[in-house]
Amino acid sequence: MYMIWKRREESKNFVIREANPKDARQIIECMQSVMDEKIYLVGEYYLLTERGEQERLKNPDELTLVCEVNGKIVGVLTLQRGFYKKNRHTANLGIAIMSGYRGIGIGTRMITQAIQWAREHGIEKVNLEVFSTNINAINIYKHIGFEIEGIRKKQFIINGSYVDDILMTIYTSESVKN
Numbered sequence: 001m002y003m004i005w006k007r008r009e010e011s012k013n014f015v016i017r018e019a020n021p022k023d024a025r026q027i028i029e030c031m032q033s034v035m036d037e038k039i040y041l042v043g044e045y046y047l048l049t050e051r052g053e054q055e056r057l058k059n060p061d062e063l064t065l066v067c068e069v070n071g072k073i074v075g076v077l078t079l080q081r082g083f084y085k086k087n088r089h090t091a092n093l094g095i096a097i098m099s100g101y102r103g104i105g106i107g108t109r110m111i112t113q114a115i116q117w118a119r120e121h122g123i124e125k126v127n128l129e130v131f132s133t134n135i136n137a138i139n140i141y142k143h144i145g146f147e148i149e150g151i152r153k154k155q156f157i158i159n160g161s162y163v164d165d166i167l168m169t170i171y172t173s174e175s176v177k178n
């Protein structure tokens, strides 16, 4: 009990910043720990090596934010801008906060910061996909201002049950929660 309280207190001193290539290993560890939970993300293994991740982090069309608590990366957000002329005004957002660091405002802060970056870079529309079972995340996204744009029915099978893919969107010109 004391350890949980201590971790919560420590976590309040979180720092959100843009990632740099030196963060590659910790980013992979953070992502993998959330993938290991199996219920939040589609991927089960982080596909890039440390070297590959370092290269990805150099891409100016991609924003990667990390959240640090006492030097440890506990949250990763990626915003991937559309690659083509036809979809460069859009970006796809992905986020993963490590177990033990959720529900204390990190996700909301990272997402609002990413939306601000998107707006400043001429991105009009930020999209994300979330499992229909991830009610907590859906509520947080709605709270920030995302709206459900579509539903791909039975897109996944998780632990033997069909799960819908919820497509959510926010227009960066609209006001966001700070």
Ligand SMILES: CC(C)(COP(=O)(O)OP(=O)(O)OC[C@H]1O[C@@H](n2cnc3c(N)ncnc32)[C@H](O)[C@@H]1OP(=O)(O)O)[C@@H](O)C(=O)NCCC(=O)NCCS
Pocket (backbone or CB within 6 Å): 034, 040, 041, 095, 096, 097, 098, 101, 102, 103, 104, 105, 106, 107, 108, 109, 129, 130, 131, 134, 136, 137, 140
């Ligand atoms: C979904 C996720 C990104 C949200 O980030 P987070 O840091 O946990 O969320 P926040 O702390 O910013 O939560 C915002 C609000 O939800 C509430 N909340 C968050 N988690 C909660 C929980 N488990 N139970 C109850 N309320 C919760 C917070 O109190 C806060 O409310 P407020 O703004 O009214 O004060 C994060 O939980 C996560 O990475 N989960 C696992 C991976 C995942 O689901 N990724 C997304 C896949 S699409």
